[in-house]
Each structure stands twice: as structure tokens, then as C-alpha cells.
Amino acid sequence: MTRLIRSLATAGPPPLSYPEVGATRTRPLPAGYHHLRVEVPIGSGRDVFRTAGAAVTTWRVHRASGARIRAESPRAEPGAGVEVSLGLGPLRLTAPCEVVWTVYEDDRAGFAYGTRQGHPERGEESFVVDLRADGSVWFTVTAFSRPARWYTRAGGPLVPVVQRWYARRLGRTLRKIAAG
Template sequence: MTLRTPAPSRHTPLNYPEEGATRRHPLPGGYHHLHEATYLGHGRAVLESAGRAVTTFRMHRRAGVRVRASAPEAAPGVLVECALGLGPARLWAPCRVVWSEYDSARIGFAYGTLGGHPQRGEESFVVEMRPDGAVWFTMTAFSRPGRWYTRLAAPVVPVFQRLYARHCGRTLRRLAHRDG
């Protein structure tokens, strides 16, 4: 049985008030915070290849997440649904892109959770080339339970989020070097 929430629209409100807070530091209080960085390699080709994989949701898909997006590339207002779970017990988690960035040293985006998502909060996926040419992928998030079942699982959710962030980093490293 696939669990679905009503289809979100560009006007569906986020289910948390701190829109865009993954761009600022410190992250808002009252949430679990995640900040996980993975070294991807060196140079512009790695930055561009990894940035393309992140902003086209290719990294998510290669990491094993089912993704439906209202556009092929991340931009503010794009609706994204990610499938959590396995087989017929799949839960679609609705989000909306709240910011994106495409510049010479930094490529990425963040999405925020919409009503029906198991969590409340925001998650960003950023590829950055530092002044020494090193390219890093960083996932930053703040979240708290949004449904009864995530409140029950609250002690283990941060562990799974960190494991997922590390898995995304390893996946992106492979993608960046395959395409770069």
C-alpha cells in the first residue's frame, strides 16, 4: 500500500516558519541539526559535474530515493516529492524548493517540508569549490517530527539522517568522477 498525501501546489504552505534558514547560521533552535560534509575531489570539472547531479535530483535517484519533481532542475517553487520506504509500503514526502544557487564556486538548493511530510524542516544540498580548488558536498538540515510515527521514531531518526547524508556524499563522489 502506497501512502500518499494530497498533491501539493506551489502555494501549499511550508509546515515550518523558518523558510530559507539553511542559508544562515546558526540554524534555528528547537530542531535536530545536521551538517555533514564530504570531500568530492578537486577542480572545476568536479564542481560542475557534482552540481549538475545535485540540482537535477540525479544524486537523490542514484542514492536510491524515488523523486518526482515539477521541473527537471531545482529552482525556487519547484515541487519535489521523495519516496521513503520500500516496496509497497512507500511514503511520498512532499517538499518545495525554497532557494537555489548557481555561481562560479557554489551550486545547490534547499527544499522545505510541506504538510503531509513526516518531518518539519529544511534540507540543503550544496557543492562548493573552496579557494584551494577542493570541492566539497555539504548537507545541512534542521528538522523535528511532523507526524505521530516520526515522534515515536525520534531517537533513531537523526542516526538515519546522518547515514543518508554520508550515503549521498559517497554517491555524489562517484557521479562527479564518472561524469567529470
């Protein structure tokens, strides 16, 4: 029994549940998954970009849009575990993830997390803020996913609709945060 407890304590976090790690950064998105890309205008100017980039990479936009976030780091960093949960009471879904890449550049900020074992889906999702050449600031959510649990398989075509709704909700929330 002591050996089992010691083994569990040193086992580390669950592994990622898909092989195409980093595909939201490198493209094309892998075949065999549902693909999502949502772009939302946030505003314009460097101050809006800075505020939006910080809100995305410190989990603020997720929290402000209604998700519960438990993260191993205050800012997105590769390898950091993140647990995202949505819903209420017994209808709350918890989704273990791991940050797989980040970008912190003069005109681009964001990250992607991948699903760990136990997540209702398999795949990856990125959240990136861009300051474009014309001064406009855009938020882009890119994802590929497929069901990993019985209830997401049963949800069928409803799951991508919910994912798109949530991505747009994040964009609207980020626009409000960036506007002050």
C-alpha cells in the first residue's frame, strides 16, 4: 500500500491526450478533428493591445467570462497545468489542460493549452491577441478537438456550437476589459 501511495504521489500530472501538440501554432490543423477559428475585433492602439494581451495571458478574460481557473502559474507558461471549469453545481464540467506554447512579442501575445487525460475533449485551443499593421487589435481563438467522453460524444453537433459561443463570449469579454 505504501508503494502505491508513493507511486501516485510521484506520478506527476496526467499526460496530454492527443499527439498533435503545437498544431494551433504551426498549422495546418490536423485532420480528424472539429476545427474552430473565431476572430473578434477588440479595439485599436498599443494600450488596448497591452491590456488585452495581459488579460489573456493571466487568465483574467477566462475568469471574467465565467470560467473557474486553477492554474499552476499566474501567467501562461509552457508546461503549466490549468484546470478550467464551467457550469453550476452538478452540471459543472472540469477540464484539465496544460499550456503547450506561448507567445510574448511586440505585436502578438497569447498561448495555447492542450487537453490532458480526463478532459471531455481531445485537442488544443489557442488564445492570441494581435496588434495589426493598421493599429487594430484582434483576438483569435483557434482550436481542434474531438470528443473524449461519452457525454461529449452524445452531445454530437451541439458541442461545436457551444465551443463557438464560448469563444465569442471570450472576445466580447476581452473587448470590455480592454475598453476599461
